[in-house]
Amino acid sequence: MTTQPQDPAQPKEKIGVYVCHCGSNIAGIVDVAEVREWAGQRLAGRGVTVARDYKFMCSSLGQELIEKDIKEQGLNRVVVAACSPHLHEGTFRTACGRAGLNPYLCELVSIREQVSWVHTDKHAATDKAKAVVSGGVERVRHHTPLEPLRVAIHPATLVVGGGIAGIQAALELADAGKKVYLVEREPSIGGHMAQFDKTFPTLDCAACILTPRMVSAGNHPNITLLTWSEVTEVHGYVGNFTVKIKQRARHVKTELCTGCGICQEKCPKKVIDDVYEAGLGYRKAVYTPFPQAVPKYPVIDVENCTYFRKGTCRACEKLCPTGAIDFAQKDEVLTVQVGNIILATGFDLFNPQKVTQYGYGRLANVFTSLEFERLTNAAGPTNGAIVLRDGKTVPKSVGIIHCVGSRDRNFNNYCSAICCMQSLKFAHLVKERTGATVYNFYIDIRTTAKAYDEFYQRVLEEGTLFVRGRVAEVTDAARLPGEEGKLILQVEDTLAGKQRRIPVDMVVLSAGLQPRADAKATAQVFGLSCSADGWFIEKHPKLDPVATMTEGVFIAGCISGPKDIPASVAQGSAAAARVLSTIDKGEITLEPVRASINATQCSGCRICNTLCPFGAISFLEADRVSEVNPALCQGCGTCVAACPAGAISGTGFSNDQILSQIEGLLMLNMEYA
Amino acid sequence: MTQYLFYPGCAMESSARAYAASLASVARTLDLDLAEVKDWNCCGATEYLGINLIPAYALIGRNLALAAQQAKQQNGSGAHTLVASCSACYLNLAKADHYMAERPVLGDRVNEALAVGGLGYKPGTLQIRHLLDVLINDIGISRIREKVTRPLHGLRVAPYLGCMVPRPDYDHRWSDHEQPDELDRVLRALGAEVIDFPLKSECCGGHMPQISPNTAFELIRRLLQGADQYKADLIVTVCPMCQMNLDAYQDETNRHFHTRYRLPTVFFTQVMGLAFGEDPGALGFGSEIVDARPALARIGTAPVAAEPSGAGPRAKAAGLPMPGRRPEERER
Amino acid sequence: MTATDVSPAEPNHNLRFLEEVSAATAGVSRLEMCIQCGTCGGSCPSADDMDHTPRMLFAMIRAGMRDEALRSNTPWICVSCYHCVVRCPQDVHIADVMYTLKSMAVRAKLYRDAKAPEFSQTFVDAIENYGRSFEFGLATRHYLRHFPLRLPGMAPMGLGLLTKQRMSMTPHRIDGIDQLKAILARAKELELTS
């Protein structure tokens, strides 16, 4: 093309184009000056009146360049060719806003992620950058000024999961004077921490530091505690969620029950407690999981209660001094209104029965880490005595195996983060309480948080024998003298370069942490996504670790991956802080990128109604057309693509905008220019 | 009736004649139709792989190609399943099928070599399975139980699979890599008393008697010791190599360690035939070096109630509850 | 195979030995993924008789200690039990790497004990001639050569095997032996290692 025919109608747009070097990130591959010069000349006919390049457009000086041009040259559109909109769209929109231009008249096109980082040929990359700029210019011509949406925030918050992370979040919010619904599916709050005796690295008594928090949460005037409950449905959007909570029948009238415990004492039906006692102890059919449970009221487990199964017994009813037992109670569904949601449903322990070579489930004296926590707990099945499965013999030697089910492609690839410290804690407890010989079998010792490595030093000093090697198998097949009646750990001592067989009395498997078995179902209820292995995904793993991709829904604690207590607590507080800041604003602003339905074009087919993943589209019976609720719509575009009548368009993504951007990319605009 | 292609392997014609004879009998009883792959060659055992890679795989490839060809000709339903009775053969066939796909350059070169003989094999064409797998998963425990006319009550057997059946298990066909229970279930269906043999998938020594006898004797000793600790009358195996090592080298092992183990080792098809009422002679009994007759005499006698002495770890504890064994939770 | 892209200043010519081993292994070896956890060395039923545990051998391969690795008796003592393979947390194809090392040692004539390679070679010779293995021929030749002292003790067993017809005195030759020979000859030309 040699000549530029004059555009008959000079465009009314005055567009500024800014090409960023991003240091050498972009400039190293793209000839930035050439792109700038080209845009200034060749796109002049398309309204470009200013074209500049600058080392760092996102710096204050870079932003000031734009502001100055808007003010002095009367720019009414801005195209920045730089990194990805994820990073700096906000920056440049705000800059435009400061200069008095509607922020939505600014377009950021990516010549870093989409050009310089993915190409090596400088020439071709420069040409592609020109095309990308050209597309942005065509598109920005169709932009219209938009106003962000403002949504009022309901001041109450739903916290799901009453482990330490959830308790922390609830208390922070309640102490700030905000209403909280704390939903826990077990009969008591406390989570995993309530099962422990001591916590690393300080060896604080878990109950001593946890119980006061549980009690505060239970008594707090701003906290409505809903235990034995689960969230079944969530509707609405940030600021205005409607939540349905199923409260299972406790079969105990809480207004009458004094928590005296007579019912559990007298109940004849004993069952293995797989949750709180990790399968190592028993509870009754009517029970509170542990003495310090909050709330103090027991529940009747109808699956095991003799009365519910066979119609006879009712011992608890007869013996309850206050007549609190109520076999007729029914499940209830509660509907509450909240502005924000914090999920803190924690983790499950990896089931080491899958690692058959360690013999868990086959060899009696192989224990899981949670079983071992119960053994050491003064309120546990052995009153804190570390003994073998026979319930009485104190072990003379104990082997603790690290990384069970973690860092293993056969099971979970990741490191479970807490189990090195937990294994060291166990080594200390065994030494302290039994004087037994303790072996820790590890691949790497990971003690990275504050005071953790010091704890390792202490355990070394106490004489625990560390063997660097992942245990190959645990067997009871005695081969050599001295092995009879023992569990033999066969391992390569990799530092000695020799295979060893080490007979011990007890083996503890430091099983990894894994996502809750029902994590995916939970995610679905709250409209969130889990990673392939089931951990909930943060909005940004580094910069926004407690937010999710869904506005108004936050996550805290082990729900997003293995963490120790300090990190879980910190996340509980962080999530609460995020919620508080939105509550205090009273309203939040939302991106105005929304779908809208042209009522005259809508045929009333209702296809879009079911497709919208956010339930934002409703059908107006009177007018026989569908309508988008702009506060619910997240601008995903599903409906836009699906509408057979083409009646739906997305703000910022109209047909005009998309098609002209394509024309620009293909340089078809050169023919008009 | 489903027809399977059958790869017997060299041992079935020599050292493991008892396996061949008893399999023929059991197959008749269970209506199992095994069509031998015509003009098959040796699979190379564990030897060829350590000398030359492509020839070793081409050697196995010829068998796969012949079997696939035969399957196509017969065109019967289910005839794309190739059954092997020997563990090493099973593994070699499965391995070639697996790696020819995993490493295309291997698959291409093997096919290039096979082409010289007018043959070719596309990985995945055949399903490679071990005889035990077919018996338990296709025939089924209930059919096996139905056919039992002379239950093996009183006979304490150690189920012994050896290594190459449950491992590496390319197709995820086995219940477990370490403690699979398939053989236990078959033997229990026959009425035998099956010990929870912890060494059931340990190695028998393979070709070590010929290479490093001391290594082999130690591996054999461990198995004998283990079976003896659990007071087994008989070791039951699924592999010619395991049978050979435990049976034929038992004397030498005893001499080496000054021990006096006498543990007859027979094939699982032999005890199946026995339970189905077949005459022991027709099942190849008598060809074992360590005489199985004293053990067989126990059939019908009262069982000895004996777990290994001092097997403390597994004794049923009165104290704390044991975690349940939930095999359905095993993922793989 | 030569290490072309190793810096000329690098004194060890075998820095790429790991890649060489990987390339000559049947499947995808994943040897580079080894984290030296020792699960393999702990699993080995015959570890006591090995010069190096498998893990150490892999460290040596990574370090480019070519001759030391090929001289190790470890691959020859490996009984192919596949315990390490199913337990390795990194899914390294350990047993197949052992086969590779054996064939490399044979080619480089670096094995120290001739029993195993000769046994394998005799076995393979029989296959190449008959298409089937020939235990009697193999056993007699092998024991006479390597374990003459074991023979008297083994005689009853050998006799037992013969009288119980568990060993045949004549080899069986397959019909397609010429076809097989042609295939194997071509296969040798196509070997993955140079």
Ligand SMILES: Cc1cc2nc3c(=O)[nH]c(=O)nc-3n(C[C@H](O)[C@H](O)[C@H](O)COP(=O)(O)OP(=O)(O)OC[C@H]3O[C@@H](n4cnc5c(N)ncnc54)[C@H](O)[C@@H]3O)c2cc1C
């Ligand atoms: C054996 C072991 C020892 C440990 N020792 C220590 C230690 O000494 N020091 C340390 O710092 N860390 C330790 N940890 C780590 C510690 O357990 C975690 O950091 C902590 O428990 C995480 O708390 P959480 O609130 O995120 O999760 P959790 O404790 O798992 O709590 C989650 C809660 O949510 C509830 N819930 C789950 N799903 C739902 C649902 N759908 N609806 C409603 N409620 C639901 C659960 O019932 C539970 O009460 C140890 C871990 C293990 C396994």
Ligand code: SF4
């Ligand atoms: S006996 Fe009655 S009052 Fe006491 S804990 Fe049980 S239900 Fe409550």
Ligand code: SF4
């Ligand atoms: S009625 Fe049920 S809960 Fe009550 S005492 Fe009987 S078994 Fe226990």
Ligand code: SF4
């Ligand atoms: S924290 Fe330690 S024990 Fe746990 S998975 Fe990581 S390395 Fe293994």
Ligand code: SF4
């Ligand atoms: S763009 Fe359409 S489908 Fe997507 S959230 Fe908005 S209304 Fe729902």
Ligand code: SF4
């Ligand atoms: S088990 Fe696997 S990762 Fe561990 S040392 Fe052996 S090869 Fe390496």
Ligand code: SF4
């Ligand atoms: S396959 Fe070989 S290296 Fe692996 S555990 Fe068995 S003997 Fe050891």
